[in-house]
Amino acid sequence: MEDARSLFEKMPSKDSASFNVMIAGYMDTGNLVEAHRLFDSMPSRDVRTWNLMLLGFVKSGDIEYAEEFFTKMPEKNVASWAIMIDGHMKSSNLGLARQLFDQMPSRNLVSWSIMIGGYVRNGEPHMALEMYECFKEQGIKPDDTFILGIISACSQLGILEIAESMVHDSLDVVWGALLAACRARCNVELGEIAASELFEIEPSNSGLASDTDDCRMEISLELDCNI
Template identity: 25%
Template structure:
């Protein structure tokens, strides 16, 4: 192409950039991009997409800012890149800038910004996006429905999420999953099981996320027997492989229900031999029910797998204090002080309302 001058053809140039990008040779793509004297908006979009796909977001943003002309694809690609990179504030900020300049976002940009709002608990911003969709008569397909359901469910508006879900005619597995997870995080275990049954009855094949949502929902609602039934049927009935997160959820639920021995047996039966989530779930159940001996075993496993997790020391200190084992309490606190790698992870939750 170089010898015969074909790279002077923009179609050829853009195709070469795209081929290099999708084959993880983004530096070669960038070299071709820089060596050509003439580029159009498609050239820039192809290069930005390649940088975003390889998560060179800073380089992608520099190129985006340097574009002499942008179109909706340029904005959508950059917003989606920020969304996938968990840079949610940047995704929202860029979306608002796009709207202010009268560019019309495509569904990729809309879904990405809704996801960013959901992750940050930005309910007000999410409602602004929803209003924008309604005002401009944008067709709400299954992808947009999923984004809206996810937003409202994660921001505590589960009934609104449910209304949007029911209004969707074509529900795919990811749409059902958003609703199932929404019910799960709000402890609506019985409703969740009903929706799961509807999902199967309507011929939608559940996947690993579907089952994780069901197990979490059953755990929050104390539906132990129902969760055991679903867990046992994952592979035999639905052909969905159990992953460590499913085992971890079950181990946590059994332990919290006081079924400590059953939780231990489940973990020992894991293909991986148990991970930090499973042993951590068992440890949490031991704290609730005051099972010191099993707690020691679980804590030792967590410390070996993830020595930087300082939370396990706090749990053990709490267990020793509740059972008045003061000598062990002193020892565990000294161990935490001696372990410089251990850091206590503090959980937090945020939903932003009215910019406050």
């Protein structure tokens, strides 16, 4: 960063973009003090600059200062709200995260994914699926990350049928996650479907049959124990 700062200081004129690059660099190296000092010295700041600082505070784990900084922002975009919501989710402040989500002027797929993924990571799969029910009314097309969040929630609850209904395309990441969930829940029938779809995408993957066999074996052992 010393070389970058030296070049930055030699620039005859500096715009927001050049300041943002430097601030991002300091944030990436964990130097929040220098990033804040540079932020304070800026003649003008755009929403990206504010978001960079906000993200740095969230990553550092200082969620209280991040919240204070967030309230001072003169302008917020969807990314601003998403950063703050994600910070609260990672700090297990589920109520505050939901409160901010409900206050958002507009929501995109990322904000919905953060909420659902946050509920799953915090062991609240029921809340994740409730959020999914609200999401379905928005007319937004889900992506792989979103679907994986739902699959994880379904896996925790043992209701893989919902996850199966979401898998419309033969995407290796989605089918792979579904296969893993089936193995965890010993759902052989659905697991075989996922393995079959994965095999068409990855015909050289010899581990798929093994995963399905392992699932069958676990069911057999469970039945033996119950006899």
